[in-house]
Amino acid sequence: MHRISTGSPFEATMGYSRAVVKGDWCFVSGTTGYDYATMTMPDDPCEQARNCFRTIFATLAQAGFAPADIVRVQYTVTDAALVEAITPALGEALGEICPAATMVIAGLIRPEMKVEIEATAMRA
Numbered sequence: 001m002h003r004i005s006t007g008s009p010f011e012a013t014m015g016y017s018r019a020v021v022k023g024d025w026c027f028v029s030g031t032t033g034y035d036y037a038t039m040t041m042p043d044d045p046c047e048q049a050r051n052c053f054r055t056i057f058a059t060l061a062q063a064g065f066a067p068a069d070i071v072r073v074q075y076t077v078t079d080a081a082l083v084e085a086i087t088p089a090l091g092e093a094l095g096e097i098c099p100a101a102t103m104v105i106a107g108l109i110r111p112e113m114k115v116e117i118e119a120t121a122m123r124a
Contacts, residue, residue: 004062006055008036019059024123026063030076030116031055032108045082045114049089052117057093060121067097069121074102076116086115 003017011018019028033048034041036055042048057067073094077083083103094101099119108116 002063004059006036006059008034009039018055019063021063021065026060026065026069026121028056028059028119028121030074030118031059032110032113032116041112043112045077045085046089048113048115049086049117050092052115053089053093056117056119060119063121065121065123067093069123070094070097070099070119071122072100072120074104074118076104076106076108076118078106078108078114080105082114 002021004019004021005011006018008018010016016029018031019026021027031052032041033045033051034055035051042051060067060069075086075090077086108114
C-alpha cells in the first residue's frame with residue numbers, strides 16, 4: 001500500500017491521505033477547490049470544481065495513474081442550484097472518460113467550500 005499527500009494542512013490535522021494506492025486501485029479522498037500551493041479558494045463554484053480536478057489529476061499522476069483510469073466519482077455540492085454552475089468543469093474533466101458517478105447535496109466543513117469531489121481509479 002502506498003499513501004500520497006498533497007501537503008494540505010487538512011491532511012495532517014485530520015489524519016488522512018490525499019490518496020491511497022492498493023494494487024491496481026487508487027482511492028482519492030474528497031478534494032475541495034483549494035489551490036493547495038496558496039491555500040486560496042475561488043468564490044466561483046466552477047473554478048472550485050476545476051481546482052478539485054487539478055488536484056485529483058496531479059495526485060493520480062503522482063500515483064502512476066491517468067485521468068482515463070477513473071472509474072467512479074462522487075460529487076458533493078452544498079446546494080442543488082450549484083449543479084448547473086459546475087457542469088462545465090465536470091464535462092471538461094470527465095466528458096470522454098464517463099465514470100460511474102453520484103451527486104450528493106450536503107454541507108461541507110468550511111463555508112467557502114461549495115464542491116468536493118472524490119475519485120476512484122483502476123489500472124486496466
